[in-house]
Amino acid sequence: MIPSSIEESVIYPIANPRSIAFFGASNNFTAMGTGIMGSILSFGYKGTLYPIHPREETVQGIQAFKQVSDLDNTPDLAFIVLPTKIVCQTLEACGQKGIRHAIIVSAGFNEVGGDGKALQNKLTAIADKYGIRFLGPNCIGVVNSHLNLNATFLPYDASKGFIGMASQSGSFITQMFSYLARLGIGFSTGFSVGNEASVDIVDCMEYLGACPHTKVIALYIESIRRGRAFIEAARAIIPHKPIVAFYVGGSEEGGKAGLSHTGALAGPDPLYNGVFRQSGIIRARSIEEMFDFCYALGASPPAPGNRVIIQTHSGGPGAVAADACGRNGIKLPSLSPDTLDKLKPFVPHTGSVANPVDLTFTKNPLDFFQTIPGILLADENTDGLLVYFLASTGMIQVALKGMGVPEDQVEEQANTLITQQAHAMANLQKNSPKPIIGYSFLTRNDSMLIQALQDADMVILPSPERAARAMWALTEYKQLREKIHRAG
């Protein structure tokens, strides 16, 4: 059930602990637990950490305790990165101490079969006895960027973002930090669910559905264990926020790989497509696409319909976007007579006012970011814009030098100009119910313009195909939401 407020979620303390008993960190820097505790410290966690260590007085400069029973207080959360064979006794000790939430990173349970299965049964029996809910085992931890909590072994270098994620592979939490940073986006909260012995992907979805920092939910799925609960949770969330899933088990090869990864029993594509359709969830075709969709769905309004105008300075990237739109059910309407009239003063003789609108160049650069997209967005026959950007920082600086700006003022004036352009376009988006998706072969690392646009909350994707697919996701969400709304 979706909690009415996030604090009521049964897993709230797992993502928002005020204090953590940490098992498995030491002063040996090759140990995984040490690395995770290091991540927690370096990201600036504001709560209290209690390292539990049988011999050390301090761990990474923090007072350590021989055993959890030595603590004066009862921590909100136990974080366990210990050898498999002592995990059960540790959870037992935590239960006796009154701890009711845990994250168990240790592996060697259901996923290895045989004795591992018995061990996992023992673990859940202990949890049941004490009423403990835990993430894992065989997971990689949790990140809650808005709380400065990064309980994983990789440094969090993305922004405090709006993508809430629950993943049946920890890699798609931690190994996406740098990836998301390169798009200027980030996680709100990310859960690595591991073997789902206690907390599963449905619990995490429900939490993320109520999370105020989460605008869109990403799911990496190898197998859904509670089908009915999954569908019900999704249908309760979709009217408020979109969900995007990447499902890996649909092909024979993907299904087998999932089985040996987390012991997941996958189902064929048609079965899962049915589940996603019934749930109102958008299925992505790749990991990249999952995050592209999340980016667009979190930052842009859903598209009112499937008619799009493409605005470009370059014919080829315009044509490729048009082709990609065509292949994804997006229509390119002709411009209305009124739009053509208003556009006339801004289009040079080399330009084209077919759709794509290929301006080739604009005399006043700001027109490309404000007046022209403003005119196009207002066209009654369009539901959204795709806009191509090509200006690198170097090109803008060269242009300014050419216009006679003194060498020592070029950088500052380029900054001012770019910021002005980015804000003009972001304002258009803020005041329009129609989405604007930008695309460029440049990235925020090559181009101050791309960086400025992304930092002003514009969606800029790295290719025409990916932009067209993201626009498709915005049309799809509108329809899925309405379908669920009609079904009541």
Place this chain on the structure above:
Amino acid sequence: MIPSSIEESVIYPIANPRSIAFFGASNNFTAMGTGIMGSILSFGYKGTLYPIHPREETVQGIQAFKQVSDLDNTPDLAFIVLPTKIVCQTLEACGQKGIRHAIIVSAGFNEVGGDGKALQNKLTAIADKYGIRFLGPNCIGVVNSHLNLNATFLPYDASKGFIGMASQSGSFITQMFSYLARLGIGFSTGFSVGNEASVDIVDCMEYLGACPHTKVIALYIESIRRGRAFIEAARAIIPHKPIVAFYVGGSEEGGKAGLSHTGALAGPDPLYNGVFRQSGIIRARSIEEMFDFCYALGASPPAPGNRVIIQTHSGGPGAVAADACGRNGIKLPSLSPDTLDKLKPFVPHTGSVANPVDLTFTKNPLDFFQTIPGILLADENTDGLLVYFLASTGMIQVALKGMGVPEDQVEEQANTLITQQAHAMANLQKNSPKPIIGYSFLTRNDSMLIQALQDADMVILPSPERAARAMWALTEYKQLREKIHRAG
């Protein structure tokens, strides 16, 4: 016809001019011609530049000439970036001077219809009179990185690469410089063919087929004008080097956009698929995929068959690669008993020797780059490897610190270690007829390891799906080449 040596190509002087008469550059830095001449100078062109300018004594510090007839010598090439209305008279003057090759960037010809068509006819009549072959009009120039010639308006920041390209959109030459640089690859020679009034995409293919720096050919196509010649040229090239095409006109929307971009008359997908199949050309689904395929085809041997082993440290990225292989006709065989025996000492109890081979971790990091992939490549049931990399520079440095390496030696030791790993793997590839394709969510900008691997000529792509698709292209090329060989 494919020239037997590149010097015999009819367009050789267009990509290899010893001297250039440049029309349209000045000391006004907002002019496009000025920008292009600036690119030529800053990339270090070794030939002679003769700026032709009616008033200036020098252009960008180089002695200028009032008219081309004033030159003592006859340049190999005329480069023309002038207002439309004076292009014909300029080409006439070049013809009179004895110049036999030209690049015409100026637009306003066939692509604008009406008078533009008449003007283009006039242009070709002048060229025919003097026996001039020219690239354009309405093109963006040429780049020949191995000659340090960048006659386009964007700076060339990619490597001196092996991708030869002919493009019906200049954007996919110039705007890909930074894009290719981010993958550590680059163009050998890139032609923007524009309206193809004289030199067309077939001429460029033939040149690239003979070019010793070009290992693979990329084509961006909105329309093929000489169908039979195109197929014949491709079939002559495929036995020696692969060709990858992105065709944009196959959807209704893409076809319309191409028409307004360069006046191209596109054909439906099935027609073009037939042409590509007959030609032995691999069709890519996106611009990114075209360059991914070129990267893999240029740097790796073609795959002997479609059976692949996936080597990983992380379950999720392994499972996703397995799924992507399954969706692209790539089989994941079980490891042979012999391989399992040899692998045993290197796999911890948390690992899996199913395929994907998920090592989870390796005690000696070098094993992951040398011994283990060596064992897997030697398996008689596999035709290639997909390998996942996750180590960022930061992680390696942390690990070294943990192992007690003094702070001031960490960076140097990390470099040494990474270089050793990259070279070990590159050596495996050099001595094997089976391809190794790497993938990672990190890029050469985030990770010294990715950079070192790419710089050692290993193929590392940014996602499991893209790596699996590239592996598919390697199996496809093998088959296409054999089919053409059998047909004689």
